[in-house]
Amino acid sequence: MALLEVEDLSIGYRTRLGLHRAVEGVSFSLEEGKSLGFVGESGCGKTTVGMSLMGLLPRNGEVLRGRVLFEGRDILSISEEELRLLRWKKISMIFQAAMNALNPVKKVADQISEAILAHSSSVSKAEASRQVEGLFQLVGVPKERMRDYPHQYSGGMKQRAVIAMALACKPRLIIADEPTTALDVIVQAQILEETRLLQEQLGISIIFISHDISIVADVCHDIGIMYAGELVEYGSREEVFDSPAHPYTRALLSSFPTLTGNREMLKPIPGEPPNLVDPPKGCRFRERCQEASHECSLISPAWTELFPRHKVRCIRFERKKGPQ
Amino acid sequence: MEIKRYLTRRIIQILVSFFVILTVLFLLFRLAPGDPVSRMIDPSMSPEDAEHLIAQLGLREPIWRQYLVYVKNFFTGDFGYSFHYGRPVLKVIWEKLPNTLLLFTSSIILSALVGIFLGKIAAWNKGKPLDSWMTIGALVTHTVFLPWLALILIWVFAYKLGWFPITGIISEEIWLDPDAGALAKALDVGHHMVLPMATLFCIHFGSYLLIMRSSMLETLKEDYILTARAKGLRESVIRDRHAAPNAALPVVTSVGLSLAFSINGGALTETVFTWPGIGRELVFAVSQNDYPLAQASFLLIALVVLAANLVVDILYAYLDPRIRY
């Protein structure tokens, strides 16, 4: 059985203007020790999905539909206290904008040992401190810096500290939300590499959230492309990266430089994502899609399985396959 | 090294500010109409005697010489003699200073603590009735007219219920009683302090609550709060250990900034409750035209505010590790 199974997850935010449907009918599953990447522009709902997996939706957020099965338990229906115990112990998180993820008035080591102490009452403070030391070693931060405050760290060190923190309770799943966005390219590459190695060493499952498809492609086994709250393409790294099917995926691929790729090819995607309070009927990408036809505005595209581990939601593929 | 340089700069700034206040005050006091001696003479005193007294008090020398003497005296700690007490001004103030500090600091600290605590609770329960009631309550206590509040407290707790004395700092019954111990005397002072302190407390805790509440709301939006929650920490731990310490920092600054405002309130409270402190002494000296006393109390108050601002800066640096000047 998969470690994590998400079925038909829909999430909305209540706002002044109405219900903002941030995530619509997202389903996926993740095996133990595997990694999955979600890619999309900001506001596409990928972070919301990540947050919902930990039960950390903002106050005005609400799960409208769907199930999230973690180790076979639906974490959407368990109590707040059970959820709290589950967090970090089983599922931890590497946050976007690591500089803000650390409390500025607490020492870094304390913030990590705090997580350890919160989840195992048997661990003494000294023991927790030793564990933190080990974690620092693991992520490559000099242990002399343990007693420092976050603002004394460089960006890369902070990111490493955040990773160390995510590993503190030896979780089974880590959700990494834009872990490297704010870092310069060199450090970014280092961190990604280290993350990948750690994941392999420790056998942890990772959900990787990024707006940069090349990063995800470097690290993940599977990739999901999200647009305007919906998953539009889903498949193994090789499939999605090497033979993208959805027009949006292709646009994404051409709008980002790869770490090694050349920059001349870059093309921004024209237009803006639709308003999700009142989402348009039919395909949500159609207004920005160069290949859109009249039909796209009438029918919401359904999943089309291109290969056993590659599916897409685009009417063009439905048409190709549909009438067979 | 950095902090040393910062401190030196701040202290120089404070000295300059202080010198400006010193000079302006001198000019105001000398240029104003009114005669310090006129209230010390009765109908039978001859004009020659009056003139003699004026000369004796040094009020007939050229103004620039008076100024030089004034500055020199100030830096040698000589504020002159109070016309009315006939004693060095510094001694008069020195006797009143502890009373003011006792009332003022204890009420500021208490109201800051309570304000921070309640502001935290209010922000945590944002949108619930508890929050609304706390916000409205804080607004009301913050804007209530202080002297009037003092009178109402007197009316209710001293007049109707008779629980507290309305005036002064001690009761002579206790202090004249040879059997009364230190505890009884301390309790007596505490008993007298309740109403004035309650007045100052009411005025201040509201603003601290409001500042803490909005600061806390800002803080709760920070990523590290999400981190803390994701870490599976208990809500109370998130609130008290992660959000509150960060949110309380602006309150510390506001205590410093609002000090001038608080001192106005302190003077009013001391006057209404006859608390023998500097604020009341200043009001009194001003109405008696006791120049040296009024001048020195005002300077002292200005100095205290300036120094307190410095203390707040240092405290802030101590509390917030990000700030290293």
Place this chain on the structure above:
Amino acid sequence: MKGDKEIRHRPHWFEQFLEGWSVFWQNPLGKIGVTLLGIFALMAFSSFIPPLVNPMYHPMTGVDPEIYSSVGPSARHWLGTDFMGRDIFSQLLAGARIAFMVGVSAAFMSIFLGTAFGMIAGYMGGFVDTLLMRLADVIMVLPTLLVVLILASLFGQLNIWTIVLIIALFRWPGVSRVIRSQALTLKQRPFIEAARVAGASHIRIIFRHIMPNVLPLAFLYMTFRVTAAIIIEAALAFLGFGDPGTVSWGMMLQWVWKTGHMFKALYWLLPPGICISLITLSFYMIGRAMDEVLDPRLRREETAR
């Protein structure tokens, strides 16, 4: 759809105002504040009526020919009379007028000074900036009430306009700091650069380009200054240093306190205090509600991350 078009024809500032007003009015604080303020304004306007009804209702000089001491509320005197037989209700109405006068004019002056100094300091920078801001620092640490008190005693009894002026002179630094930082950021904006390149004079840039952008903020600060001015005037009058020719609420409190009526004449002790407290509360509430209109950060609380 038709309506949409009409709205588009409205000038930009008006639309902005409408939007601001709707946010303001949604805020319960703003609603309560405006309502309270409306009541006080009504009181201030109707303060002219009682003396017309009967000279004995003149707040300062009118006395009831049959009453020689303070008596409680009656049909003839809705809130009773003071120790000389003057009507407390008409004094209360007159007090509302004084409070508005003092509050609004002192606030206006201090905002004017603060905005002017703030813009000049922020725009000019350098020596002017340092000088003005140091001056602001010095003034800021002085407790205004005590300063006015000292001036009141030195220069004899102050009349109400002198008090207003002194309050204004000592309350501008807070505003000027905020305006200055605003002006500093505006200075970097392209349109200011453009104006400067186009050869606009400093005065023109300050008044045409910077001022319109800092005015809303200045207006917000004005509401807080109004409360400060009202409180200082009332406290001054309470301590006996107010303008004796005017009937202000602080003065009424002083009378009830000094003439020994505070324990027996609750009908006289309560109204002025409640009025001072409520009028400051209403301005404060309006200020907070306006803060929300002007500071979109506070509005974002409820929208998605």
Place this chain on the structure above:
Amino acid sequence: MGYGSSRSFSGCGFLRFALIILVVFLALPAMSNGAPLLKVGVLEEPKSLNIWLASDAWSSRVLSEIYQPLFTREPSKLALVPWLAEKDPVYDPANLSYTIYLREAKWSDGTPFTSSDVAFTARLVKEFRVPRFLSNWSFVKEIATPDPRTVIFYLEEPMATFLTRTLTTPIVQEKQWKPIVEYARKKEKSLAALLNQKVDYPVGTGPFRLKEWRQGAYIFLETNPNFFGTGKRIAGRDLGPFIGGIVFKNYGTSDAAILDLKKGSIDIFWWGLQAGYVDDLQKDKNIRIITNEKSGLYYMGFNLRKAPFNDKALRKSVATLIDKDFIVDRILQGFGVKMDTVVPPANRLWCCTEVEKYCEGLNKEQRIKKAFGILSEAGYKWDEPPVDGSGKVVKGKGIRLPDGTPMAAFTILTPPADYDPQRAMVGTMVQEWLREIGMPASAKPMAFGSLTEQVKGRRDFDAFVLGYGKLSLDPDYVRNFFVSANDKPQGWNMSGYNNKEFDRVAEQSVKEMDLEKRRELVMQMQRMVVDDLPYIPLYNPMLLEAVRTDRFTGWVSMVEGVGNTWSFCELKPR
């Protein structure tokens, strides 16, 4: 105290705290040593116990129980009686000398009181020119002390005030003051050095001596075991003191003091009550309200040196327009008397009753008509006269002086409301009355110091309302206030009154040693003043005091109130 009662307050820690303190209070042991203490509520604490500096009411109150004069006034007839002196002074007109025999008395430190103390006091005042005291001693040429119990004063000229004023000033101890005097003499500013000397424990001859002064709270005077009067009968009164001492407790506000008086925490509030308190206090059977007349003068003064008030007719019309009944009934709430001359009616010996009463018995319309008559006769004109053709009173407008120029706006200076609400209010009301006839008057309260500077120092003013609450019983001030020699900066003739005839009579009065003859001269002076009106006498407030009667009996009423040395010496615990 049970759990139940504290639980009823639960949820409010503040109240619980209060309750705990109350409980502790009830458990405190009651006072238990000797005769009970008299507790006196005062408004402020003394500024200083240095008698040469202390000019405020509160210091005088405390010091008057410590330092004693040679002669004092007895309460019933206000006659001078020997106090530290043993018998009446012996006057020798030949060499202008007074011989005084001293009582056998001791200072509170046990050392004997001698004639050299008296001589020392007089010489100190003269040498240092001590303000307030100098005028009493300046005419004393020489002092001889033939023996420790005899003092002879040689005067430079006959002086009526020697008996009434000089001999009633307090005497200080040579032993205590000699070192201070020697120190001060060496200083450049010797007077300042003397005045600024802190006196922690004043040594006196009075019935009480200082035991403890806790700044900001109370002053405790204990009974002086060396008091010369104890057990004696002076002026027909048996003196104690029979109480253990006096505690002066300062309250700051009348409210607080009155509340404590009602609770029984003090036995007397030694300060005039506001009329507002009277009704409430009268309901308490243990509290007695005592009304006494004051030796005071509250008046409106004019600047006679310049227009418009250099005109007697205008001053008379103002006197006519002022409604003294309104002032006494409303502003003073009935607790005061109208004054028609500059000597208060309470001072029966010196008060002249046969003077013109300008506004007596007139209503508002009559007053305006009468004033209109006076002014019209003197040549004043109006654009719109206050009395129209049909004899109806209307609002006057555009008053013009006899020379045809419009009357310039003038101000009536008054003390501020915090200093004396009544005088400030009188100024406002006078302004209104004068405006009715068209005079451009405006009342302007100003800080007391600025006011006296303007009136006495720069002498640049139109009119003012001032008052004296504590005039001496000797009427020499009538001379001081109006004699033309005192019309100079800081001089006491603030109006600039200049009348040769008055000057002559006044100088005669001060040298006249025969009481009846002097009295006639003083009456003559008063009539002149009331006719010329440099001052319009307005009112003399009554002194209202409240005492508790449940702990002590024997309060002695006197012109300056019930709080006096006689009371404190005669009070007996119940």
